[in-house]
Amino acid sequence: MSIVLRALVVEDEPQVAIVTRGFVERHPGFQVVAVAPTGEQALDAVETLAPDVVLLDVHLPDISGLTVLRRLRSRGSRVEVVAVTAARDLETVRLARTQGVRHYLVKPFDMQTLHQRLDDVHRAVVQERALAASTLDQAGIDAVLGSSSAGPRLVRKGVNDRTLQTVEAALAEAGSDASAAEVAERIGMSRVSARRYLERLVELGVARVEPRYGSAGRPEHRYTATGS
Numbered sequence: 001m002s003i004v005l006r007a008l009v010v011e012d013e014p015q016v017a018i019v020t021r022g023f024v025e026r027h028p029g030f031q032v033v034a035v036a037p038t039g040e041q042a043l044d045a046v047e048t049l050a051p052d053v054v055l056l057d058v059h060l061p062d063i064s065g066l067t068v069l070r071r072l073r074s075r076g077s078r079v080e081v082v083a084v085t086a087a088r089d090l091e092t093v094r095l096a097r098t099q100g101v102r103h104y105l106v107k108p109f110d111m112q113t114l115h116q117r118l119d120d121v122h123r124a125v126v127q128e129r130a131l132a133a134s135t136l137d138q139a140g141i142d143a144v145l146g147s148s149s150a151g152p153r154l155v156r157k158g159v160n161d162r163t164l165q166t167v168e169a170a171l172a173e174a175g176s177d178a179s180a181a182e183v184a185e186r187i188g189m190s191r192v193s194a195r196r197y198l199e200r201l202v203e204l205g206v207a208r209v210e211p212r213y214g215s216a217g218r219p220e221h222r223y224t225a226t227g228s
Contacts (some may be wrong), residue, residue, distance in 0.1 A: 002125055005052040009035045010042040010068070012061050013082070016052060016107075019086065020055065023111045027123040039063035044070055046079060056107075058085035058092060064090070069099045074164055080125055084109075090226055093205040104203055108211055113199065114191075159200050163189075167197040168225070171207060177222035198223045 007030045011017040014037075021032050031050050036042040039060045046054065054072075058065035069081060080102040083096045093104060102124070103117050170186045171178060178186075180195035187194075201207035205226065212220045 003122075005030050005050070005122060005125060006033045007031065007053045007055060008033060008042065008045050008081075010039070010053040010056045010060070010065065011035065012037045012057065012059075023114045024118070026111065027118045027193070030118060037061075039065065039068040042068050046072060046077060047075075051079060053080045053082065055082045057082060058096075066095050066099070069096065069101070071098055080121055082121060084173060090205055090208075092104050096181075104205075106202055106209055116199075129189045159197060164197055164200060167194065168201055168206060171198070171201065171223055172225045174225075177210065177224045179220055179222055180199065182219065183223070185201075188195060201225075 007024050008189075009020050009024065009032055011016060011020055017035050017037065021035055024030050024032050030053070034045045036045045037060075039062050041059075042054070042056070045051070049050060050103055056065045056068060060068070065083065065085065072081075076116050078100070080103075081096075081099075081101050082105060084105045084107065086107040096104060103121055105114060105117050166187055167183060170183050174182070174186070180198055181191045183198060184191045184194035198207060198209070202209050202223070207223050209221050209223050209224055212222050
């Protein structure tokens with residue numbers, strides 16, 4: 001990736017901030033220009049540093065991330081924002097979306113998951129820069145708005161609409177929470193693929209994810225349809 005985007009990490013938990021910064025800096029398309037532990041510091045950093053992307057926690061000690069987002073938009077800032085948070089309620093997701101958030105990453109997450117989101121962000125920002133100097137045709141408008149005449153634009157590589165609908169239906173039929181492995185077994189696909197589609201459903205706000213901690217090892221992610 002020849003274009004490197006400047007990123008601001010907004011996170012009040014010091015250890016989480018260190019880990020998130022390290023994850024971002026391991027992505028070849030991004031460099032971290034600052035870490036802000038409060039909403040007010042985040043607003044100042046956006047104004048003084050002009051980052052391309054803000055990784056924004058929703059829960060901050062002074063003002064909420066959604067308040068930060070509203071203030072940024074009221075000041076005319078169109079900076080790309082990735083909501084990075086433990087908040088999974090539908091209302092928070094919808095409010096973030098109304099303020100132009102197109103990428104929503106649920107804690108806890110690993111580096112691979114974050115890099116998948118950053119890939120999407122990098123692709124979108126670079127594409128919009130390329131389109132900025134030209135008059136848009138329908139394809140260009142669809143690319144900016146994240147839609148197409150055939151339905152929602154699925155930015156994540158390797159995700160198609162029909163399979164996404166199958167995974168969504170399988171999750172709804174589960175009646176309660178289910179793991180990626182359980183969904184994969186139900187519809188006959190790999191666990192890795194099932195998790196990719198389930199994470200896409202979380203992004204779209206039609207599913208939520210909760211970590212379940214066992215006696216040892218990494219937590220198991222359990223997915224639930226938001227209507228369940």
